[in-house]
Amino acid sequence: MKFLLNNAKKFLKKAKESYEKGEYNFTMFFLEQFFQLTLKYLLYKRYGEFPKTHSLKLLFEILKEEKLLEFYTKNADLFREIELSYIAARYFDVEYSENIGRKCLNLAESFLKLVKKNDLL
Numbered sequence: 373m374k375f376l377l378n379n380a381k382k383f384l385k386k387a388k389e390s391y392e393k394g395e396y397n398f399t400m401f402f403l404e405q406f407f408q409l410t411l412k413y414l415l416y417k418r419y420g421e422f423p424k425t426h427s428l429k430l431l432f433e434i435l436k437e438e439k440l441l442e443f444y445t446k447n448a449d450l451f452r453e454i455e456l457s458y459i460a461a462r463y464f465d466v467e468y469s470e471n472i473g474r475k476c477l478n479l480a481e482s483f484l485k486l487v488k489k490n491d492l493l
Contacts, residue, residue, distance in 0.1 A: 373416045377493065380409035384480055391477055396468035400457035403476050404428070407454060407483070411435060414492055428455045439490055443483065450479050 387402035411431035415422035432444040
C-alpha cells in the first residue's frame with residue numbers, strides 16, 4: 373500500500389505546480405487528494421484497511437491519533453474548504469483565491485511535518 377503514500381506526494385507536488393500557475397481550483401483538488409490518500413495510508417498502516425469514504429473529518433477521527441485530531445480541529449475551517457473542493461473544483465463554477473490556496477498549501481506542509489515528527493509514515 374506504499375503506492376497510496378507515493379501518490380499522495382505526487383498530488384502535493386501537482387498542487388504546488390498548480391498554485392504557481394494560478395490554477396487555484398486544481399491546487400485545492402490536488403490538496404484534497406493528498407490529504408485523503410495520506411490519511412488512508414496511515415489507516416492502512418495501523419489497521420490493515422481503510423474505509424471507502426472521502427470525508428477527511430471521518431478519516432482523522434477513525435485514525436484516532438491525538439496530535440492529528442488536534443491539528444484537524446485547530447484547522448477545521450481550512451479542512452472544510454479542502455474537503456468541499458473535492459466536488460466543487462470538478463463540477464461547479466467555483467473559484468478559489470490565491471490566499472486560500474496558499475493557506476491550504478501551508479496546511480499540507482505543516483501536516484506532513486507533524487506526521488513525520490510523530491514517526492507515523
